[in-house]
Amino acid sequence: MWDGIGDFIAMGGHGPYVWGSYGVFAMVLLAEVSVLARRRHRIRTILARRSSPGAASTWNQKQEESLEP
Amino acid sequence: MTYRRIRWLKFTAPANFYALVQRLAPWLWAGAAVLAVAGLYTGFFVAPPDYQQGNSYRIMFIHVPTAWMGMFLYLLMAVYAVIYLVWRIKMADIMARSLAPTGALMTLLALWTGALWGAPTWGTFWVWDARLTSTLILLFLFLGYIALHAAVDDREKGGRAASLLALIGAVNVPIIYFSVEWWHTLHQGMSITLTQAPTMAPSMFTALLLMTGACWLYSAAVTLRRAQAEALERESDSQWVTEAVQREHALRQPAAPAVRAVEPRGAISKEGDS
Amino acid sequence: MGRSLWTLLRRDVSLTVMRRQDVLTVVVFFIIVITFFPLAVGPEPETLRAIAPGAIWVAAALASVISLDRLFADDWRDGTLEQLALIQQPLALVALTKIAAHWLALGLPLVLLSPVLGYSLGLQGFELVTLAASLALGMPVLSLLGACGAALTLGVRAGGALMALLILPLYVPVLIIGSGAVAEAMHEAGPSAHLSLLGAMLALAVPLAPLAVAGALRIALD
Numbered sequence: 081m082w083d084g085i086g087d088f089i090a091m092g093g094h095g096p097y098v099w100g101s102y103g104v105f106a107m108v109l110l111a112e113v114s115v116l117a118r119r120r121h122r123i124r125t126i127l128a129r130r131s132s133p134g135a136a137s138t139w140n141q142k143q144e145e146s147l148e149p
Numbered sequence: 150m151t152y153r154r155i156r157w158l159k160f161t162a163p164a165n166f167y168a169l170v171q172r173l174a175p176w177l178w179a180g181a182a183v184l185a186v187a188g189l190y191t192g193f194f195v196a197p198p199d200y201q202q203g204n205s206y207r208i209m210f211i212h213v214p215t216a217w218m219g220m221f222l223y224l225l226m227a228v229y230a231v232i233y234l235v236w237r238i239k240m241a242d243i244m245a246r247s248l249a250p251t252g253a254l255m256t257l258l259a260l261w262t263g264a265l266w267g268a269p270t271w272g273t274f275w276v277w278d279a280r281l282t283s284t285l286i287l288l289f290l291f292l293g294y295i296a297l298h299a300a301v302d303d304r305e306k307g308g309r310a311a312s313l314l315a316l317i318g319a320v321n322v323p324i325i326y327f328s329v330e331w332w333h334t335l336h337q338g339m340s341i342t343l344t345q346a347p348t349m350a351p352s353m354f355t356a357l358l359l360m361t362g363a364c365w366l367y368s369a370a371v372t373l374r375r376a377q378a379e380a381l382e383r384e385s386d387s388q389w390v391t392e393a394v395q396r397e398h399a400l401r402q403p404a405a406p407a408v409r410a411v412e413p414r415g416a417i418s419k420e421g422d423s
Numbered sequence: 424m425g426r427s428l429w430t431l432l433r434r435d436v437s438l439t440v441m442r443r444q445d446v447l448t449v450v451v452f453f454i455i456v457i458t459f460f461p462l463a464v465g466p467e468p469e470t471l472r473a474i475a476p477g478a479i480w481v482a483a484a485l486a487s488v489i490s491l492d493r494l495f496a497d498d499w500r501d502g503t504l505e506q507l508a509l510i511q512q513p514l515a516l517v518a519l520t521k522i523a524a525h526w527l528a529l530g531l532p533l534v535l536l537s538p539v540l541g542y543s544l545g546l547q548g549f550e551l552v553t554l555a556a557s558l559a560l561g562m563p564v565l566s567l568l569g570a571c572g573a574a575l576t577l578g579v580r581a582g583g584a585l586m587a588l589l590i591l592p593l594y595v596p597v598l599i600i601g602s603g604a605v606a607e608a609m610h611e612a613g614p615s616a617h618l619s620l621l622g623a624m625l626a627l628a629v630p631l632a633p634l635a636v637a638g639a640l641r642i643a644l645d
Contacts, residue, residue: 081194081197082194088193091204091205093203093204093269094204097265097266097268098204098205098207098208098265101208101211101262101266102208104262105211105215105258108254108257109254112251113371116371116374116375116378119378120374120381123378123382123385124381124394127385127390127391128394128398130391234638286592289591289592292588293589293592297575297576297585297589300576300579300580300585301579302580306642306645310575310639310643313571313575313635313638314575314589316635317571317593317635320631321593321596324624325592325593325595325596327596328596328600329595329596329599331599331600
């Protein structure tokens, strides 16, 4: 159906619109996932440090590291 | 019947919910990826160009699913809001709150892709088309929910207020849609109307369905993951959180590569599945 | 129904009217916003006439938002609201009474003033009557919807701006139908369909909105 890669990218003259849509779509979803991943990572790191052995005495540290975003 | 009911209520406990998502999420990500690949392949290499719009119509494969998801997620959010208001199940508020950002993003993407589809088709990026306008209002409703939930310091109060707002919004959504539709038909001076291709080629329809499925699974995965994070934050002092973190910490050493292949996003894959 | 509600209505109306400043602020705001349209669009009579229904309705919606800021806030701050929640009447009826009082004190002046402002933008005769009628039917709906937002944002930081974000999207149907009624009156199609729809909205909002407001007030009082 497509006449080589150039034809595919051109999209019959509508390339900027089509790729602008799909590009932003992909970028927004990737951004959402990576923001979420970072949030989960942060929570996990804090929680793991809290529950690791020897953390019982670090009550102050626990107070410092708020989980509130 | 009773068996089933018990099983459902089981997941209103954050600990059980967390474990369920832990198992479910990899499959959701994988399903979304598979459907997206299949949908994109069908959409770009099987479906023929439209006889009127050429290739620009291929934006439809993400425009229509995101628009549907935006509306569907708002409805779902309102359902969880009602559950929270009536039964005060904490997980329902967590779910409603986790749905809102994804719903807002889907609505935003529907607007963006709609604008870029409109440019070659209607000759302008924006018209006050009935559907575009009501989608814009839907975005405002999402933003209002998010803003209200975030503005109240007390989490429980904020959740209840935002849930009530979601309910009010859901009651109003049909009225808004109807009135915007009516407003649009009354302004007959507008010459540009959305012309759908009268008959859609079967391959186009297949691609649309596949992409809708992909968006649905993606939304499910990302909202459930967000709900997990939210549950961890809110319940950080409880026993099950400590246990879950320790269990995953132990699991992390013999890293599970199978999951990593499905989930390319770094930290999410780290906890491994059950 | 209920002498206590009647007393509450009279108290709220007289409190607002006696303070004078509140009524004056809203009325002047309404006039200023409408003045902005000729200044921004230009003084051509045809253009002004074309935008008049929309301009007046937009000004009315904005005036409604700024007036609702204080609907429950004062009573909430000094504890009156807690006392009101304790009286025998259902909280929804108390809320409806307060909204009615608020509309009588702050909404009605705008309705009475609207024909004058409509005339200044070039509306005539029957159109002015339609304008006042549409505002009389539509602005109570705005107050009822807005009261939900006002109750939800009680005690919230930057509550006023947040309230505008919450309730302005909900104003859309009323704005469309209300300004549509006046536009129809200009085109000789007759505004009866639009006015009936506004009436239907009012009939829906009067029983439903107070329930939501009562729910929101309970959350704030908890």
